[in-house]
Amino acid sequence: MIDTSQFLADLDRLRQIGTYRTGVHRPTFSPEDMESRRWLVAAMEAVGLEAQIDGIGNVFGRHRGPGPHLLAGSHLETQNQAGWLDGVLGVVAALALARAGLPVDVCAYADEEGHWGDFLGSRSLVGALDEAALDAARNRHDGRPLHEALREVGLAGRERLRLDPGRYKGAFELHIEQGTQLERAGMRIGVVTGIVGIRQWRITITGQQDHTGGTTMAERRDAGLTAVRLLAAVDQEFPGVCAERSVWTTGRILLEPNAPQIIPGRAEITFSFRDLSPEVMDRMEDCLRRVVQESNRRERCPAVLEPIGHTLPSPCDPAMRAALREAAAELCPGAWAEMPSGAIHDSQILARVMPVAMLFVPSIGGISHHWTEDTKREDLALGLEVLAGGARRFLAG
Amino acid sequence: MIDTSQFLADLDRLRQIGTYRTGVHRPTFSPEDMESRRWLVAAMEAVGLEAQIDGIGNVFGRHRGPGPHLLAGSHLETQNQAGWLDGVLGVVAALALARAGLPVDVCAYADEEGHWGDFLGSRSLVGALDEAALDAARNRHDGRPLHEALREVGLAGRERLRLDPGRYKGAFELHIEQGTQLERAGMRIGVVTGIVGIRQWRITITGQQDHTGGTTMAERRDAGLTAVRLLAAVDQEFPGVCAERSVWTTGRILLEPNAPQIIPGRAEITFSFRDLSPEVMDRMEDCLRRVVQESNRRERCPAVLEPIGHTLPSPCDPAMRAALREAAAELCPGAWAEMPSGAIHDSQILARVMPVAMLFVPSIGGISHHWTEDTKREDLALGLEVLAGGARRFLAG
Numbered sequence: 001m002i003d004t005s006q007f008l009a010d011l012d013r014l015r016q017i018g019t020y021r022t023g024v025h026r027p028t029f030s031p032e033d034m035e036s037r038r039w040l041v042a043a044m045e046a047v048g049l050e051a052q053i054d055g056i057g058n059v060f061g062r063h064r065g066p067g068p069h070l071l072a073g074s075h076l077e078t079q080n081q082a083g084w085l086d087g088v089l090g091v092v093a094a095l096a097l098a099r100a101g102l103p104v105d106v107c108a109y110a111d112e113e114g115h116w117g118d119f120l121g122s123r124s125l126v127g128a129l130d131e132a133a134l135d136a137a138r139n140r141h142d143g144r145p146l147h148e149a150l151r152e153v154g155l156a157g158r159e160r161l162r163l164d165p166g167r168y169k170g171a172f173e174l175h176i177e178q179g180t181q182l183e184r185a186g187m188r189i190g191v192v193t194g195i196v197g198i199r200q201w202r203i204t205i206t207g208q209q210d211h212t213g214g215t216t217m218a219e220r221r222d223a224g225l226t227a228v229r230l231l232a233a234v235d236q237e238f239p240g241v242c243a244e245r246s247v248w249t250t251g252r253i254l255l256e257p258n259a260p261q262i263i264p265g266r267a268e269i270t271f272s273f274r275d276l277s278p279e280v281m282d283r284m285e286d287c288l289r290r291v292v293q294e295s296n297r298r299e300r301c302p303a304v305l306e307p308i309g310h311t312l313p314s315p316c317d318p319a320m321r322a323a324l325r326e327a328a329a330e331l332c333p334g335a336w337a338e339m340p341s342g343a344i345h346d347s348q349i350l351a352r353v354m355p356v357a358m359l360f361v362p363s364i365g366g367i368s369h370h371w372t373e374d375t376k377r378e379d380l381a382l383g384l385e386v387l388a389g390g391a392r393r394f395l396a397g
Numbered sequence: 398m399i400d401t402s403q404f405l406a407d408l409d410r411l412r413q414i415g416t417y418r419t420g421v422h423r424p425t426f427s428p429e430d431m432e433s434r435r436w437l438v439a440a441m442e443a444v445g446l447e448a449q450i451d452g453i454g455n456v457f458g459r460h461r462g463p464g465p466h467l468l469a470g471s472h473l474e475t476q477n478q479a480g481w482l483d484g485v486l487g488v489v490a491a492l493a494l495a496r497a498g499l500p501v502d503v504c505a506y507a508d509e510e511g512h513w514g515d516f517l518g519s520r521s522l523v524g525a526l527d528e529a530a531l532d533a534a535r536n537r538h539d540g541r542p543l544h545e546a547l548r549e550v551g552l553a554g555r556e557r558l559r560l561d562p563g564r565y566k567g568a569f570e571l572h573i574e575q576g577t578q579l580e581r582a583g584m585r586i587g588v589v590t591g592i593v594g595i596r597q598w599r600i601t602i603t604g605q606q607d608h609t610g611g612t613t614m615a616e617r618r619d620a621g622l623t624a625v626r627l628l629a630a631v632d633q634e635f636p637g638v639c640a641e642r643s644v645w646t647t648g649r650i651l652l653e654p655n656a657p658q659i660i661p662g663r664a665e666i667t668f669s670f671r672d673l674s675p676e677v678m679d680r681m682e683d684c685l686r687r688v689v690q691e692s693n694r695r696e697r698c699p700a701v702l703e704p705i706g707h708t709l710p711s712p713c714d715p716a717m718r719a720a721l722r723e724a725a726a727e728l729c730p731g732a733w734a735e736m737p738s739g740a741i742h743d744s745q746i747l748a749r750v751m752p753v754a755m756l757f758v759p760s761i762g763g764i765s766h767h768w769t770e771d772t773k774r775e776d777l778a779l780g781l782e783v784l785a786g787g788a789r790r791f792l793a794g
Contacts, residue, residue, distance in 0.1 A: 179611030196610065200657060212646040213593065213671060213739035214576030214763065224647055225632065232629035235622065249609040250621055251657045253650055260597060260648045260667040270657040274610060342610035366611065 002388045004381040007096040010043065011380065014076075014092065015084040023371025024084050027141075028077040028111040029057065029149040036076050040091065040108055047099040049106060055150070055158035056124045056134075057110030061095075063103050070391055071163070071171035071354070072097055073107035075346065077115065080141075083373025085176050085380070087112060089361070093174040093384045102391055105168075109346040115139060116146045122349035125163045163353060170320050170355035170394065173347045174387045176375055180366035181339055188379050189336035189386050190360030191324045195348040196245075196340055197281055197313035200272035203230065203292065207301040209257065209265025224255045224264035226301040231269065233291045238273075241283040245340050248273035248284065267301075276313045276340045314348035317355030320394050324359055327389030332382055343368075357394075359387050399785045401778040404493040407440065408777065411473070411489065412481040420768030421481050424538075425474040425508040426454065426546040433473045437488065437505055444496040446503060452547070452555035453521045453531075454507030458492075460500050467501045467788055468560070468568035468751070469494055472509035472518070472743060480770025482573050482777070484509060486758070490571040490781045499788055502565075506743040512536060513543045519746035522560045560750060567717050567752035567791065570744045571784045573772055577763035578736055585776050586733035586783050587757030588721045592745040593642075593737055594678055594710035597669035600627065600689065604698040606654065606662025621652045621661035623698040628666065630688045635670075638680040642737050645670035645681065664698075673710045673737045711745035714752030717791050721756055724786030729779055740765075754791075756784050 017039065018024045018032030026033040040059045044051035049061030059076065063069055074090025087108075094106040110121030117137045123129040137146035150156045177183075182190050207223030231250055238248050252270035273284045292305045321338075328336035339360065347356040361383035364374045414436065415421045415429030423430040437456045441448035446458030456473065460466055471487025484505075491503040507518030514534045520526040534543035547553045574580075579587050604620030628647055635645055649667035670681050689702045718735075725733035736757070744753040758780035761771045 177611065178608060179613075180616060181613070184616075198610075210763075211575060211740065211765070212644060212648065212669065213595075213741065214574065214765070215644070215739070216576075216578070216642065217644055219577060219581075222646070224650065228625055228628040228632065228647070231625040235625065245613065247609060247612070247614055249619070249658070249660060250625070251609065251652075251659055251661065252655045253621065253652055254655075255648075255650055258649050258651075260669065261646070262648055263646060264648065272609065272657065342612070343608065344610065363611075366607075366616075368608065368611070 002096060002100045002385055004384055006099065007092055007384050008377060008380065010092045010095065011084070011088060014039070014088050020081045021371045023082055023373060024078050025081050026078045027080060028113065028115040029153050033077045034153050037108065040076060043095055044106060047095060049098055053155065055155055055160040056121055057155060058121045058125060058161060059108040060161055061098065061106040063098065063105050065103055067103055067167065068169045068395060069167050070102065070104045070395065071107060071168045071350070072104050072173070073109060074173050074175060075112035076108040077111060077113050079113050079369045081371050082369050083371060085375055086368050086373060089176060089380065090174045093387055096384055097388055097391060100388060112346050116149070119346060119349050122346040124160045126349055126353045127162055128349070128352065165353040168354050170317055170357065171347060171350045172387060172391055173345060173358045174383050175345060175358060175360060176363045176368060176373070177360040178343045178363055178368040182337065182360065182362040183364065183366065185337060187335055187337045188332050188362060188382055189328045190339045191321055191328060191336060192316055192341050192358035192360060193321065193338050194276045194313055194315035194340055195345055196274040196276050196342055197278065198272055198274050198311045199281055199285060199307065200270065200309045201288065202306045202308050203269040203271060203303055205267040205301050205303045207265050210263040212261045212263055215263060220263055221300045222263050223267040223301045226295060226299045226303065227253065227267035227269055229299065230291060230295045230303060233294065234288065237287050237291055238284065241287045243275055243277060243280040246273060246275045246280060246284065247342060274342055276315065278313060311344065311348065314351040314356065316357045319397060320355055320357030320390070323393035323397060324357060324386065324390035326393055327386045331386050331389060359383060359390070399493060399497045399782055401781055403496065404489055404781050405774060405777065407489045407492065408481070408485060411436070411485050417478045418768045420479055420770060421475050422478050423475045424477060425510065425512040426550050430474045431550050434505065437473060440492055441503060444492060446495055450552065452552055452557040453517055454552060455518045455522060455558060456505040457558055458495065458503040460495065460502050462500055464500055464564065465566045465792060466564050467499065467792065468504060468565045468747070469501050469570070470504035470506060471570050471572060473505040474508060474510050474512065476510050476766045478768050479766050480768060482772055483765055483770060486573060486777065487571045490784055493781055494785055494788060497785060499785070509743050513546070516743060516746050519743040521557045523746055523750045524559055525746070525749065562750040565751050567714055567754065568744060568747045569784060569788055570742060570755045571780050572742060572755060572757060573760045573765060573770070574757040575740050575760055575765040579734065579757065579759040580761065580763065582734060584732055584734045585729050585759060585779055586725045587736045588718055588725060588733060589713055589738050589755035589757060590718065590735050591673045591710055591712035591737055592742055593671040593673050593739055594675065595669055595671050595708045596678055596682060596704065597667065597706045598685065599703045599705050600666040600668060600700055602664040602698050602700045604662050607660040609658045609660055612660060617660055618697045619660050620664040620698045623692060623696045623700065624650065624664035624666055626696065627688060627692045627700060630691065631685065634684050634688055635681065638684045640672055640674060640677040643670060643672040643677060643681065644739065671739060673712065675710060678710070708741065708745070711748040711753065713754045716794060717752055717754030720790035720794060721754055721783065721787035723790055724783045728783050728786060756780060756787070
């Protein structure tokens with residue numbers, strides 16, 4: 001049987017480590033973060049797992065019995081002054097599965113929140129993190145080298161674990177939704193169809209900086225105006241090529257010199273889109289390229305499009321999804337839905353070497369990465385029970 | 398007769414005070430600026446004017462003979478590391494008129510370039526600068542109080558001169574164009590129709606900061622997207638209401654938080670337009686208000702429009718313009734044109750109390766406010782001769 005009381009007690013316990021108002025502040029390799037990792041090692045041993053912290057900070061608890069095995073987990077560290085459940089939920093739920101006797105290896109993947117890099121822990125586990133990347137890794141806030149932090153927390157020189165994909169039937173991750181889809185639809189469980197891919201772009205537009213007074217409209221090469229026209233064209237054209245759940249965003253616009261009475265000589269745009277389907281993403285990319293090409297045909301300020309930081313979509317495994325759907329249909333009929341994950345997760349890294357599936361519980365108000373993040377306790381407990389039901393079904397399948 | 402050699406020699410002399418590469422660096426009340434003011438006092442006295450520096454730094458040379466009188470001048474200080482002609486040209490040309498025996502009071506209006514405020518010298522002369530404004534004036538670069546600077550340069554406690562408008566038939570100002578209209582049209586002289594007015598606005602758009610991954614397009618309140626749509630609408634609508642020489646500019650866009658993967662929760666736009674006609678400016682303002690209103694009808698992110706820093710257009714005096722046209726037609730037939738001034742000048746302040754007119758000579762490459770600013774010497778000399786011819790005609794008219 002699943003012990004939901006102990007599961008909720010474990011969540012409450014971790015909320016006491018690095019408490020910030022009603023949330024927590026546990027950046028990767030901070031004293032509070034290391035305290036939470038040591039707590040997890042002890043908790044893993046208490047449920048019979050063989051536990052260790054590896055050379056990149058992954059906390060790994062190996063099941064001692066026979067297979068077939070599952071992998072389950074998420075991350076322990078948090079964004080700065082963030083919520084108590086983002087990541088922690090999936091780790092503590094995996095621990096609860098092991099406690100209930102399921103053949104589960106439990107893992108807290110290090111640094112999913114990216115204080116030092118980009119999925120360092122899970123990439124290390126699947127063999128996608130080389131020494132050069134480790135040498136180059138710096139803290140994104142203060143620029144401190146990762147190696148220095150690893151020395152300080154006593155992890156330097158330890159072996160980095162590698163997963164044996166042959167050991168696992170699949171990897172599960174329970175997580176908060178970080179959106180309002182479930183809440184708005186009155187749903188309590190989201191069975192994730194896949195993790196969206198992201199294609200991010202820099203668009204640089206070069207004009208001519210000039211005085212607003214002395215330069216006629218006909219003479220101007222206004223990089224800011226070209227940027228507005230280009231982004232307005234994206235706004236017009238993207239609905240014609242996107243899918244139902246596609247999103248696209250201009251997060252950043254930099255004009256130079258960005259002064260009230262000077263015509264902008266340069267504009268830099270950071271634009272990205274997300275979808276679950278590579279075909280849809282290809283259509284969106286084609287559309288973006290056409291919009292830039294058309295801008296360059298019409299405008300006096302040339303625009304250059306550069307890709308930066310693309311990730312592939314990671315569909316969840318059909319059999320694992322089916323098992324989670326059946327469990328949800330039994331435990332909360334009419335109160336679950338299928339949905340993509342718009343946010344990124346360690347599961348997309350694990351998907352490179354084994355089948356993965358994710359399960360969401362609602363985020364109150366859709367809030368995450370903020371200390372007010374929360375989920376109803378009954379939804380947390382239900383999430384664990386659906387996860388356990390899905391895992392049992394999948395193992396039996 | 399006009400002594401163009403002495404005029405060019407005077408320009409060359411002032412270029413030696415605060416030389417910066419091929420330009421000059423003479424911010425208002427700097428040692429170099431004060432040296433140029435003292436040089437001017439001596440030069441005024443040498444041509445028979447009664448000269449003084451007043452309590453705000455205006456250098457004023459009063460004609461000793463009978464009227465009717467003209468006022469002529471411009472400014473001596475420069476932007477930082479700027480050109481040798483911007484302002485200086487009009488002062489030295491006015492001095493040349495006095496030297497030629499014309500009944501001209503010559504003035505170098507203090508701080509047109511705005512190191513300490515907004516047209517401090519000319520506003521003081523027309524009675525539009527009160528003590529409270531002086532008390533509040535600070536250096537725009539380092540925040541030093543104006544009173545402190547006036548004490549240091551020995552001007553504190555001196556009387557500030559007031560113009561007697563009844564003394565003058567009108568005020569002339571020769572200036573570099575600060576644009577490329579004349580150069581591109583192959584013209585050597587521009588007879589200014591008037592100085593454009595400026596209406597400047599802040600548009601603040603309030604949305605909801607959110608994660609790009611977890612928030613569907615339908616749920617978003619993207620302040621940056623609303624800004625793009627609003628500015629695209631301005632780009633569409635303004636050509637239908639503007640006049641031939643209207644200009645409009647979005648110089649500044651600030652998104653918050655302006656991060657690649659976060660939906661902007663706030664956008665702030667600085668937008669301005671310029672024209673010579675109050676009616677055209679009213680039409681542009683009506684259009685802007687309609688665009689904002691329409692944005693607020695359609696969009697989920699409210700936009701608030703606030704005026705900041707409006708100036709009125711200042712038409713040049715028809716009789717003075719006619720006199721300058723006749724002189725230009727005689728001295729450079731086919732090589733002069735009428736044009737508005739898109740940039741601001743002391744003449745727009747003087748226009749509050751007397752008729753004004755301005756004359757432009759070409760700026761090579763349209764460059765100003767930069768040390769590479771320049772004008773051909775023959776164009777400088779022609780500018781002086783057209784100014785003198787126009788002034789004589791106007792006095793005789």
